Amino acid sequence: MPVWLRAMVITVIIGGLLAIGGVVHLARTLPDLSAIEPAPHTGEVVLLDREGRTIARRGQSTSAVITADALPQNLADAVIAVEDRRFYSHFGIDLIGTARAMMSNIRAGRVVQGGSTITQQLAKNLFLSPERTYRRKAQEVLLALWLENRFTKDEILALYLNRVYFGAGAWGAEAASRRYFSKPAEELSIGEAALLAGLLKAPSRYAPTNDARRASVRATVVLDLMYATGRISQDERIAAASTPIRVSRGSSSPGAGWFADWVMTQVREMAPGHQGDLIVRTTLDVDAQRAAESALSLGLETPDWARGATEGALIALDSQGGVRAMVGGHDYAQAPFNRAVNARRQPGSAFKPFVYAAAFEGGLGPDDVFMDAPIAYGDWAPQNYGDRYEGEMTLERAFARSSNVIAVQVAEATGRGWVMRTAQRLGIESPLQNTHALSLGAYEVTPLELGQSYLPFMNGGRRADAYAILSVRTAEGVMLFEHEPVLGERVLADRILRQMDGLFDAAVSYGTARGAQVDGRLVRGKTGTTNDNRDAWFAGWMDGLAAVVWMGNDDYTATDSAVGGAGPARVFSAFMSAAPVPPRGLDALLADAPREDDPIANLLNPPEAPSAPETTESGEPEDAPQDEESDPIADLLGRIGGAQ
Numbered sequence: 001m002p003v004w005l006r007a008m009v010i011t012v013i014i015g016g017l018l019a020i021g022g023v024v025h026l027a028r029t030l031p032d033l034s035a036i037e038p039a040p041h042t043g044e045v046v047l048l049d050r051e052g053r054t055i056a057r058r059g060q061s062t063s064a065v066i067t068a069d070a071l072p073q074n075l076a077d078a079v080i081a082v083e084d085r086r087f088y089s090h091f092g093i094d095l096i097g098t099a100r101a102m103m104s105n106i107r108a109g110r111v112v113q114g115g116s117t118i119t120q121q122l123a124k125n126l127f128l129s130p131e132r133t134y135r136r137k138a139q140e141v142l143l144a145l146w147l148e149n150r151f152t153k154d155e156i157l158a159l160y161l162n163r164v165y166f167g168a169g170a171w172g173a174e175a176a177s178r179r180y181f182s183k184p185a186e187e188l189s190i191g192e193a194a195l196l197a198g199l200l201k202a203p204s205r206y207a208p209t210n211d212a213r214r215a216s217v218r219a220t221v222v223l224d225l226m227y228a229t230g231r232i233s234q235d236e237r238i239a240a241a242s243t244p245i246r247v248s249r250g251s252s253s254p255g256a257g258w259f260a261d262w263v264m265t266q267v268r269e270m271a272p273g274h275q276g277d278l279i280v281r282t283t284l285d286v287d288a289q290r291a292a293e294s295a296l297s298l299g300l301e302t303p304d305w306a307r308g309a310t311e312g313a314l315i316a317l318d319s320q321g322g323v324r325a326m327v328g329g330h331d332y333a334q335a336p337f338n339r340a341v342n343a344r345r346q347p348g349s350a351f352k353p354f355v356y357a358a359a360f361e362g363g364l365g366p367d368d369v370f371m372d373a374p375i376a377y378g379d380w381a382p383q384n385y386g387d388r389y390e391g392e393m394t395l396e397r398a399f400a401r402s403s404n405v406i407a408v409q410v411a412e413a414t415g416r417g418w419v420m421r422t423a424q425r426l427g428i429e430s431p432l433q434n435t436h437a438l439s440l441g442a443y444e445v446t447p448l449e450l451g452q453s454y455l456p457f458m459n460g461g462r463r464a465d466a467y468a469i470l471s472v473r474t475a476e477g478v479m480l481f482e483h484e485p486v487l488g489e490r491v492l493a494d495r496i497l498r499q500m501d502g503l504f505d506a507a508v509s510y511g512t513a514r515g516a517q518v519d520g521r522l523v524r525g526k527t528g529t530t531n532d533n534r535d536a537w538f539a540g541w542m543d544g545l546a547a548v549v550w551m552g553n554d555d556y557t558a559t560d561s562a563v564g565g566a567g568p569a570r571v572f573s574a575f576m577s578a579a580p581v582p583p584r585g586l587d588a589l590l591a592d593a594p595r596e597d598d599p600i601a602n603l604l605n606p607p608e609a610p611s612a613p614e615t616t617e618s619g620e621p622e623d624a625p626q627d628e629e630s631d632p633i634a635d636l637l638g639r640i641g642g643a644q
Contacts, residue, residue, distance in 0.1 A: 043276045044278075047260050050285055055259070055289070056256055065172065068157070079200070082197050092147065121160065125160075167203030181246075189243070190236055190240040191219065194222040197222050198219050198222045209247065216245070223240055255332055256326075258329070259284055270472045270481040278472060278473070279472075282323075283322035289326070292316060292579070299551065300330050305571070307567065309553060310553050314549050316579065317464075320459070320464050321467050324579070325575075345550060349440070351438075351439070353504075354419060354426065355411050358418045358419045362415070364410065365395070371391065372390045377436050382404045382405055383404060400509075400511030402512045410439070416439070419438060426492070428449055450537075450548050451547070455546055461497050508525060516538055525539055525572070527568070538568035
């Protein structure tokens with residue numbers, strides 16, 4: 001035998017032995033193939049709105065699965081066409097697809113394309129991690145071969161359809177069909193099946209609940225592939241493409257994802273240790289949610305409203321604090337961060353209602369006159385927006401026109417400690433500091449807590465903390481939690497409410513909040529704008545529904561002159577014009593509850609309101625309290641009212 005031939009034989013033998021050794025080694029590192037059943041999970045949580053409409057699903061359902069002898073034909077055809085067109089002809093590995101992927105990976109210098117068959121994807125989902133390495137790919141191939149030897153093609157397809165993720169919390173085709181179309185998978189039309197199959201490439205990106213247009217375009221691609229592979233006729237393709245696809249009503253609110261995420265942080269605390277499916281009825285109103293999403297999108301996409309603001313938030317609450325709508329940003333799919341709950345921003349002049357409420361409790365009144373003119377406290381000199389001043393004005397007009405210098409004077413005359421306690425008593429939970437800038441909303445709050453702190457102005461003066469869950473029960477009907485409606489603590493007296501009503505009316509009728517008006521309806525509220533126009537706010541209410549709108553930029557950069565009276569006020573108006581009015585119930589209970597004026601506050605009300613504080617040569621008010629202990633009247637009221 002020639003030397004060269006002998007060398008070639010030896011090389012082939014050694015190569016073969018090495019290959020066999022590699023296969024044996026990989027086989028030894030494979031996971032336990034007996035673990036074909038999915039691992040136990042905590043069950044699916046179905047979130048319903050207050051009317052029982054589905055708004056979201058979280059987790060993995062323990063409901064019915066697709067079996068090999070009952071494959072939904074339309075869905076099977078769609079999935080095979082887009083995911084693995086040679087599924088029924090290959091042995092678990094598509095050599096053509098693998099070669100194509102290999103060339104792409106060689107050109108890229110790394111693994112960028114898998115070329116995986118449905119069988120390989122199932123192997124990965126069942127046994128392997130999602131990492132992209134050659135070793136993991138080799139294991140995937142071996143597992144695919146084992147699956148093909150163990151199960152029929154239909155069984156493999158059924159296993160795959162039961163385990164793949166379709167977005168919106170839906171694991172498995174049956175759950176996805178019921179999630180998006182409220183029907184079993186066997187009843188899916190060709191178009192509906194194409195839409196579901198299109199989700200597999202990128203479930204969150206193509207989910208119709210996030211972007212209906214993008215989902216439709218992707219479904220059209222799948223239909224084209226179904227026709228190209230001979231699974232549907234040309235007439236069927238045209239008919240499916242021209243037939244509108246209707247997503248289930250409860251699933252058509254993409255922004256509800258923010259609310260669902262927030263609720264899910266609370267659900268398991270109400271059902272500790274429960275491993276099965278749960279049904280959670282929430283305070284959300286799907287119709288109000290859609291109105292909120294539409295209004296905020298309009299605000300951010302209308303240049304004259306947004307004025308350089310790229311993000312926003314809207315939260316709406318009923319008089320008891322139930323969250324009726326929550327929008328945490330412009331696009332949940334792109335940025336699931338919930339600005340309505342977690343974004344901490346300066347409220348600016350939206351904080352002033354607490355200043356004036358505290359002042360009225362201390363004896364000042366809406367008709368009292370202060371000087372709207374430049375002032376200074378040491379090195380600190382507050383300015384009005386645009387550096388405009390009007391001279392003498394009543395507190396009602398000062399509130400309506402959002403005078404900063406008068407708000408500061410009022411806080412100093414009242415006592416900043418009392419202003420702080422008033423804000424905290426009504427619902428502000430974020431830290432506040434006893435500084436001159438307190439009255440101008442210099443300390444950060446969230447839209448959620450600002451919203452709940454405005455509720456006493458609307459509901460008859462009672463504290464109402466925001467909440468979201470009405471009930472939690474098992475899939476079998478066992479009630480695990482049920483919200484008990486109660487009247488909150490009385491935190492504002494009738495006299496204060498009447499005075500504040502006049503201020504809020506003035507702000508909307510002729511002040512900075514005119515953009516919040518709704519034809520023929522009584523709207524009350526206050527705008528807010530911070531330094532350099534970084535934050536723009538409107539907080540107010542109408543017909544027993546309160547709402548807070550914030551607009552700005554996530555990176556705290558200045559906007560192009562965004563102000564609360566522009567975008568936020570108009571977004572509020574658009575929302576309220578479309579949102580359903582909360583039914584009377586607890587609202588009536590609140591309205592009919594005994595309402596007594598605070599006798600202590602009335603006793604302390606002097607015959608004549610105090611004038612603006614006189615300042616020393618240093619610019620500091622002579623009698624301005626520098627800490628909470630320096631204001632004995634405020635301390636007395638705080639002890640009587642229980643606000644410490």
